Amino acid sequence: MNELIVCLGFFIAAYSVIANDVIQTLGTFISSNSKTKWWFLWAFAGTILTLTLFFGWYFNNGDVSYGRLSQIPLPNPLPWWYLLAPLSLLIITRFGIPVSTTFMILSVFSSGQLIEKMILKSIFGYVLAFVAALVLYLIIAKKFESKAAIRLMDKKKQKPYWLVAQWFSTGFLWSQWLIQDFANIFVFLPRQLTISELGIALIVILSIMAYIFNVKGGNIQKIVNQKSNTQHIRSATIIDACYGVLLYLFTILNDVPMSTTWTFVGILAGREIAIKYLLEKKQLKTTYTLIIKDLAKVNIGLMISFLIAYLIQFLKA
Template identity: 75%
Template structure:
């Protein structure tokens, strides 16, 4: 029975984490490439995932989490109530709410000290992302985000360059996100995977990704679609590059898991306020309202995750 809980937990967590977090890494990629066949986009993202997963498994002696589960042991035995976390995340995802998968999944496995460190790192990630994006877009907005600059880019036929740039930036971003979030996906499996477990998990994740790409990202994709110019390939490329560099920085700092969702929402928030300030000052109030709504959704996920964590601690007795 316990073995079934391990694998069921992994399956549900894999779907919930990827479906909820896909907007962070592949959302702008899918939006700006809406006319490209879904299976081509899936093939590209799947190739990056395969390389990142197999490479991590090989160099880390079977540990695909890149060390992020080293302080989170696999419960033995694992009661059924551990499934509450990924199931709750899956329900939230179906309603289009961007939750922090790190808190939703890992908090029920972690000590209070580690949870505190994860929260601090995530809050710092949000703040750094917000400030960096705001400052950057104060300088970039008129040159890269104004309607005139976008028309000029199309007129100068610069699109081929930005297509190549976007695919490179998306690949880099996707790999950095995977390094951060493999811990959320694989927390239900042994910390060192066998070859069989590696192949099984890879095949399952690729199937989940195929479904997500085929469904255009699902309801949660709307958060990206409503932001300024995210359907434009140059804008999407700049967002991806900024986010990738931020994740690379936090990957280098330490192996403590963090909420990549908070960092992504921080980038979108800083960017959106800067664009509104530079180009649409009359719509600042509307922008603030939209960003508050996004932040409220994220914090709803945090509240649910903490509630579930305490519930499981209570069940443990």
């Protein structure tokens, strides 16, 4: 029974985390490469995932979470109610709500002290991302995000150069996101995996990714598509590079898990305000409303995760 719960937990967590969070890192990549065959994009992302996974496993003695599960022990036996967290995330994902998978999945396994650290780091991530994106785009928006600038880029045939840059920035971002979020995917599995366990897990994850790419991101992709110029390769490249650098900074800061969703939403919010302020002031009020809605959506996951965590604590008693 315990093995069944472990396997179910891993599969549901893997699907819901990837379906919900992968759009943060690959959403702009999917949007701006909509004419490219889905399997080619999947092969690119899958290769980076495989390399990142094996690198972490090899250099961390079987720990694929890069130390982010070091403070989160795996209960043995694992009661059935731990499945409530990934099941809730699965349901929310179907509605296209970009919740924090870190809080949804890890909070039920974590101590109150660790949850507090996760929240503080995530809030700091949102604020830093918002400010960084706001300042960056106040500087570059007119040169890179205006309609005239985009037409000029197309006219000068600069797209091939930005296409190469985008694939590099996406690869870097994807690897940094994986380092942060492998903990959410593998929390139901032993903290040190054997090579056979690693291989099976990899097959499951790559299969889930194939489905996500085949449906072009699903409902949550709409959040990315609503933002200005996200389907334009240059715009997508800058977003990916900014996000990747921020995640790298948080990776070297400490091994406390954090919500990458909050960082992602912070970047989009700061970017959108800067672009609208400089280029489309008439739409600024609409932008504020959209940002508030996005922030409200990620807080839904936070509230639900706390409710589930308290419920599990009650069931334990």
